[in-house]
Amino acid sequence: xNDFLQLHVLLAGLLATLVAGLALLWRAxxxxxxxxxxxxxxxxxxxxGLLQPGILPELSHILSWHxxxxxxxxxxxxxxxxxxxxxxxxxxxxxxxxxxxxxxxxRLTAARRLYWLALGAGLLxxxxxxxxxxxxxxxxxxxxxxLLTGALVVAPPVLMLRVASWRRLVALLLTGLALLGAGGxxxxxxxxxxxEDGLRCEGMVLQDSCEAFDFYLPFWRMLxxxxxxxxxxxVIGALLLLTPRREPGGGRVVSQLADAAVPLxxxxxxxxxxxxxxxxxxxxxxxxxxxxxxxxxxxxLALLGYRMDxxxxxxxxxxxxxxxxxxxxxxxxxxxxxxxxxxxxxxxxESVAQHDDVRIGQFAHGEAFIPGLIVRKTVPLHLPEDLxxxxxxxxxxxxxxxxxxxxxxxxxxxxxxxxxxTEDTVLFAGLQxxx
Numbered sequence: 404x405n406d407f408l409q410l411h412v413l414l415a416g417l418l419a420t421l422v423a424g425l426a427l428l429w430r431a432x433x434x435x436x437x438x439x440x441x442x443x444x445x446x447x448x449x450x451x452g453l454l455q456p457g458i459l460p461e462l463s464h465i466l467s468w469h470x471x472x473x474x475x476x477x478x479x480x481x482x483x484x485x486x487x488x489x490x491x492x493x494x495x496x497x498x499x500x501x502x503x504x505x506x507x508x509x510r511l512t513a514a515r516r517l518y519w520l521a522l523g524a525g526l527l528x529x530x531x532x533x534x535x536x537x538x539x540x541x542x543x544x545x546x547x548x549x550l551l552t553g554a555l556v557v558a559p560p561v562l563m564l565r566v567a568s569w570r571r572l573v574a575l576l577l578t579g580l581a582l583l584g585a586g587g588x589x590x591x592x593x594x595x596x597x598x599e600d601g602l603r604c605e606g607m608v609l610q611d612s613c614e615a616f617d618f619y620l621p622f623w624r625m626l627x628x629x630x631x632x633x634x635x636x637x638v639i640g641a642l643l644l645l646t647p648r649r650e651p652g653g654g655r656v657v658s659q660l661a662d663a664a665v666p667l668x669x670x671x672x673x674x675x676x677x678x679x680x681x682x683x684x685x686x687x688x689x690x691x692x693x694x695x696x697x698x699x700x701x702x703x704l705a706l707l708g709y710r711m712d713x714x715x716x717x718x719x720x721x722x723x724x725x726x727x728x729x730x731x732x733x734x735x736x737x738x739x740x741x742x743x744x745x746x747x748x749x750x751x752x753e754s755v756a757q758h759d760d761v762r763i764g765q766f767a768h769g770e771a772f773i774p775g776l777i778v779r780k781t782v783p784l785h786l787p788e789d790l791x792x793x794x795x796x797x798x799x800x801x802x803x804x805x806x807x808x809x810x811x812x813x814x815x816x817x818x819x820x821x822x823x824x825t826e827d828t829v830l831f832a833g834l835q836x837x838x
Contacts, residue, residue, distance in 0.1 A: 409593055410623065417585055417630050424578035424637045427571060431644050440666055441640045444486065448632035451479060455628075457621025466773075472628035476534075481676035483628070484534040485669040486635035491526035492668040493642035494519050500646055518559045519642075525556065526638075530672075553584050572644050579637030586630025594623055639665065684779035688727040697818040697829050699801060703732050704772070706799070706831070715837040718790040722834065724782045724797065730772035739814070740802050743782050745834060748794040751824065755790055758782050792838030800828045 433441065453459055454470045469478040498519035557580055563573045643665065688694075692708035699705070710725040724743065745756040760782065772778055784797075801814040813827030822830040 407597065410590075410597065413585065413590055413593065414626065417582065417590070417626065420578055420581050420585065421630070421633055424575060424582065424633075427575040427578060428637065428640055431571060431575065431640075433640065433644055436662060437640065437643050440643075441636060444636040444639070445633065447482070448629050448636065451482065451632070452625045452629040455621060455625040458625055469773075473624060476680065478676070478680075480534050481673055481680075483632065484530045484676075485672040486632060486639070487526045487530035487533060488672050489665045489669040490635050490639045490642060491523040491530065492665045493639050493646070494523035494526060496664060497642050497646045498523065515559075515563075522556065525552070549584075549588050553580065553588070556580060569645065572641050575637060576641035576645070579634045579639075579641060582630050582634030582637060584634075586627050586634060590623070590627045590630065594620075594627065681773075681776050684727055684777040687725070687779070688777055692725070692727055693832070695818070695821060695831055697799070697816055697821065697831060699814050699816050700734075702817075703730060703734055705729050705731065707777070709832055711832070711834070715792075715835040716786060717837050718786055718792075719788040720786055722784045722786060724784060724832070726780045726782060726799075728772065728778045728780060729776070730774050730778075732774055734772055738803060738805075740804065740811075741780070741782065742800045742802065743784065744798045745784060745786070746796045746798060746830075747791075748796050748833070751796060751830070755795070756784050756786050758784050786836070790836055792836050795834040795836060796830050797832040797834055798824060798828050798830050802827065 428441065451470060451472065454467070456467055456471055466478070468474075471477060472479045472483060474480065498516045557577060560573045560577050560580075564570050566573075687710065688708050692710045694708045695706060697706040705728065706726060707729055708727040710727075711722060716722045741758075741760045743758045744754045747753045747755060801816070802811050803814065804811040813825070815826050816823070816829055818829045818831070824830060
């Protein structure tokens with residue numbers, strides 16, 4: 404089957420799965436608190452999908468970089484991590500609170516509780532993966548590992564379908580897991596293959612489909628991410644509804660604290676992100692960083708300080724240079740790239756180490772900078788094993804350009820108290836290397 408046809412078949416499957424999940428959720432008649440939480444999560448996923456770059460261009464604004472679901476260390480990635488954390492807390496609550504009056508066998512009760520605990524631990528790992536992209540360390544095998552793990556995850560709920568009182572809610576859980584797998588694994592893998600083929604545009608079919616696919620690629624990327632968010636929401640709903648609310652005699656099993664744990668966990672993830680992303684860099688700049696002032700575009704963008712580990716570096720090790728940036732006004736800049744070099748002091752004629760960041764993480768577009776907030780960018784420098792000891796200098800340059808990097812344009816800068824090597828390169832710090 405043609406890859407482009409497979410995409411549309413998968414789209415139909417995702418929509419059918421989502422409709423089935425929403426129907427199951429509707430028929431489950433969740434109580435008011437759970438219903439409001441799930442509606443808020445589904446509405447948030449839909450709104451976040453509409454705000455993705457390329458979907459509704461007229462809605463592009465200063466937060467568009469932060470709301471992009473496909474990037475690292477952004478507000479959207481924190482939202483994507485908050486949902487699996489909430490699902491994990493719901494699973495752990497179910498494991499701890501399920502009194503299991505419906506199950507006669509203590510051994511079977513223990514096995515089910517063990518499954519909910521394992522599912523909670525797995526969801527916590529997914530939360531870390533959503534934010535830090537852990538699977539990218541081994542891109543070739545992670546999809547296979549996730550598929551095998553997914554098969555093991557769905558096996559116990561399939562067996563639980565035999566319990567009549569749980570059947571509808573377990574089906575809801577399986578529907579949510581299916582959305583996660585179809586969006587996060589199958590659609591992601593298929594898109595990856597189509598993009599590679601589409602960029603080559605070889606063959607009659609691809610010649611006809613390539614241009615159209617490139618136009619709709621933001622839609623497919625949005626669908627991939629939003630299907631994961633919807634899947635997590637259905638999983639959260641199923642786990643909350645599976646947790647017994649009342650004992651057979653009428654007593655309440657789930658305390659008010661347990662009721663609040665799931666939304667509170669999601670809120671704490673977002674709060675931790677806000678502190679780490681937007682508050683901590685400002686504190687580090689004020690308390691630990693060496694202050695400098697380097698300005699681009701008449702002061703619209705400024706480097707305010709840097710920080711490195713104390714003590715001399717050693718040949719062969721990695722030195723992390725933390726840079727602290729601030730935009731004074733909304734930036735209208737091309738995509739920025741960064742180059743940092745280690746030069747031998749004092750002649751400055753030889754570069755012994757460098758870092759050329761062509762995808763610069765937090766430092767990709769003007770929208771990454773909310774005016775007034777401090778942005779931290781960490782630059783790793785890998786020192787050679789045969790680097791001689793002594794004093795060295797660190798230089799910084801910003802430039803713009805696109806692959807294959809034949810035409811580069813340096814960004815002119817101003818630094819009154821620092822040495823400029825060229826109009827776009829500044830010597831901003833020294834590095835001591837142990838002999």
